[in-house]
Amino acid sequence: xxxxxxxxxxxxxxxxxxxxxxxxxxxxxxxxxxxxxxxxxxxxxxxxxxxxxxxxxxxxxxxxxxxxxxxxxxxxxxxxxxxxxxxxxxxxxxxxxxxxxxxxxxxxxxxxxxxxxxxxxxxxxxxxxxxxxxxxxxxxxxxxxxxxxxxxxxxxxxxxxxxxxxxxxxxxxxxxxxxxxxxxxxxxxxxxxxxxxxxxxxxxxxxxxxxxxxxxxxxxxxxxxxxxxxxxxxxxxxxxxxxxxxxxxxxxxxxxxxxxxxxxxxxxxxxxxxxxxxxxxxxxxxxxxxxxxxxxxxxxxxxxxxxxxxxxxxxxxxxxxxxxxxxxxxxxxxxxxxxxxxxxxxxxxxxxxxxxxxxxxxxxxxxxxxxxxxxxxxxxxxxxxxxxxxxxxxxxxxxxxxxx
Numbered sequence: 468x469x470x471x472x473x474x475x476x477x478x479x480x481x482x483x484x485x486x487x488x489x490x491x492x493x494x495x496x497x498x499x500x501x502x503x504x505x506x507x508x509x510x511x512x513x514x515x516x517x518x519x520x521x522x523x524x525x526x527x528x529x530x531x532x533x534x535x536x537x538x539x540x541x542x543x544x545x546x547x548x549x550x551x552x553x554x555x556x557x558x559x560x561x562x563x564x565x566x567x568x569x570x571x572x573x574x575x576x577x578x579x580x581x582x583x584x585x586x587x588x589x590x591x592x593x594x595x596x597x598x599x600x601x602x603x604x605x606x607x608x609x610x611x612x613x614x615x616x617x618x619x620x621x622x623x624x625x626x627x628x629x630x631x632x633x634x635x636x637x638x639x640x641x642x643x644x645x646x647x648x649x650x651x652x653x654x655x656x657x658x659x660x661x662x663x664x665x666x667x668x669x670x671x672x673x674x675x676x677x678x679x680x681x682x683x684x685x686x687x688x689x690x691x692x693x694x695x696x697x698x699x700x701x702x703x704x705x706x707x708x709x710x711x712x713x714x715x716x717x718x719x720x721x722x723x724x725x726x727x728x729x730x731x732x733x734x735x736x737x738x739x740x741x742x743x744x745x746x747x748x749x750x751x752x753x754x755x756x757x758x759x760x761x762x763x764x765x766x767x768x769x770x771x772x773x774x775x776x777x778x779x780x781x782x783x784x785x786x787x788x789x790x791x792x793x794x795x796x797x798x799x800x801x802x803x804x805x806x807x808x809x810x811x812x813x814x815x816x817x818x819x820x821x822x823x824x825x826x827x828x829x830x831x832x833x834x835x836x837x838x839x840x841x842x843x844x845x846x847x848x849x850x851x852x853x854x855x856x857x858x859x860x861x862x863x864x865x866x867x868x869x870x871x
Contacts, residue, residue: 514740520713522869523668529868530779534808537858541571541813546598547590549817560817570863571811572602577614580648603667606864610670617683632689653709666713675719691732698734717741745784752792762803779810786815786836793843796851
């Protein structure tokens with residue numbers, strides 16, 4: 468009996484000892500794992516360009532950080548011209564409408580490659596530089612597209628010729644010509660400086676609407692691999708050869724219906740910061756709600772892909788020309804965005820048609836994507852403005868997007 472009790476007591480002590488050893492082992496493993504986990508968690512969230520300027524890094528982080536604060540509202544060429552006006556000092560289409568400037572300013576570099584004084588929308592590049600600086604100083608975000616000419620035949624960006632991309636890749640007949648065009652873009656981008664010499668961060672959106680067929684770089688005009696090479700060549704040339712470190716790069720499709728369709732030509736996470744698409748309203752918006760359904764689908768997919776790839780989601784271009792549906796702003800734009808998390812949406816330009824003659828001249832036009840004074844959709848735009856869903860200049864400035 469005594470021996471049995473002694474053995475039982477000994478076994479009990481051994482079990483307690485083993486349990487204590489196990490606890491110590493688990494504790495030691497936790498001490499080993501926790502620092503590694505902390506190091507991983509502490510890795511800085513940087514843009515694709517690991518040498519990006521401090522202001523560019525801050526913009527990248529803040530655009531992601533403030534997704535729940537509201538959608539930044541943008542307008543193309545807002546400070547440059549509008550319906551029946553051009554170049555008026557201190558004027559803005561949006562400010563005329565609501566007494567506030569945009570949060571995002573869109574600009575276009577087309578014809579810079581031709582050494583033209585004006586871009587393809589008649590904006591002098593010298594003035595554009597001033598407008599960009601003005602928008603930045605207001606706390607706004609600058610985004611730039613480039614409708615460059617076809618380098619093979621000299622026709623417009625809307626030329627539908629096939630095989631152009633192949634000719635500007637390394638080994639192609641127009642490779643050196645294309646790089647000389649990118650050199651001109653680099654010079655302009657490198658000139659976007661404050662009086663103190665600070666470079667203005669820019670979202671650069673080259674070869675946009677890539678899934679459409681209206682540009683010579685569209686999906687039926689080059690292979691997926693050729694498009695990826697084009698983007699990689701262009702971005703690495705600007706970043707590594709020209710040493711531009713104040714750019715965030717946007718990958719931009721037209722409308723899409725699946726993740727696979729969107730990502731088919733994606734050049735890689737090491738190059739891209741922003742996932743975006745362009746989609747406009749067409750037809751009778753008062754009777755057809757397919758636009759709202761399609762945008763809702765696309766924004767859901769975009770959110771998911773942005774989260775999976777640690778990128779910023781954006782709706783880079785939209786609008787409804789002349790806004791014939793008076794409630795389009797709340798019943799279509801606002802409703803389609805719903806509760807989706809989106810960094811910004813940009814509405815296309817007002818006026819801005821040109822004569823096509825040299826020197827390029829501005830021709831007043833009644834084309835517009837924002838309501839003009841007394842337009843039937845103006846009350847609805849104001850209703851959207853006061854909804855709290857969107858952030859304009861004051862909201863963007865309050866976020867201090869370029870600060871830590």
